[in-house]
Amino acid sequence: MRGMAWLARREILRFSKVYTQTILAPVVSSALFILVFGLSLSGRIRGIDGIPYDQFIVPGLVAMSMVQAAYSNNSATIFQARFDRYIHDVLSAPMRPWQMTIGFLVGGVCRALLIGALLVAVAAPLTGVGVAHPLVLAAACALGLLAFSALGLIAGIYAQSWDHTAFIQNIVIAPLAFVGGTFYSVSVLPSPWQEISHVNPLFFLINAFRYGFLGHSDVSVALSLAICAALALPLYAWAQWLFASGKKLKA
Structure with missing residues (x-):
């Protein structure tokens, strides 16, 4: 357990050392979406199902920023570990495989949670968005970030170059x-x-986030969480x- 804790600590230190790139940049870019699409267009776009447009887009932007951060953090750290070959030191450490997995997962989860919390802190005073169902939001965050x-x-692990990791994100x-x-x-x-939108797994994740924030969803929140779980568990x-x-x- 001590090895897992130190691995998790290393992963957190890795992104926190360059927080302007890993934390501040995605928060600023998402905040600009809120300013440009939310505040500037909210007077021209009618509210959706009675929800002001500037509030409506916040859950999706939070979800998008968080899952992109979780993916990019972990794809980069494990590829770098393979490239520099210090992954062999981790594999030879007295840790079980599940402890290694969790140790690496912690970095992406913590980075995504920091970005999400800061983005909500920025969006709340600008748009007045709140949290209607905190338990649903917590479940959506947990499943989305795990996935x-x-x-x-x-x-x-499978990538042969940096382009391969960036391809999936972009x-x-x-x-x-x-x-x-x-x-x-x-x-x-x-x-x-x-109907095609319902094939998109991120459609269900975004709607789970939106229900957590606003109490509104295009589909059943139970179905959204079930789809998120069906995505997260096999990937883990x-x-x-x-x-x-x-x-x-x-290798």
């Missing part, structure tokens, strides 16, 4: 977040785009198997 922190580890995660209802309600989309199991088997890590 994308584990996905970051998986991508970083070509998969970011587009899915934008078309998952961050800036609009999918209920306004015509068929078949509305996959990451755990990689550490247990040493696949791509011992």
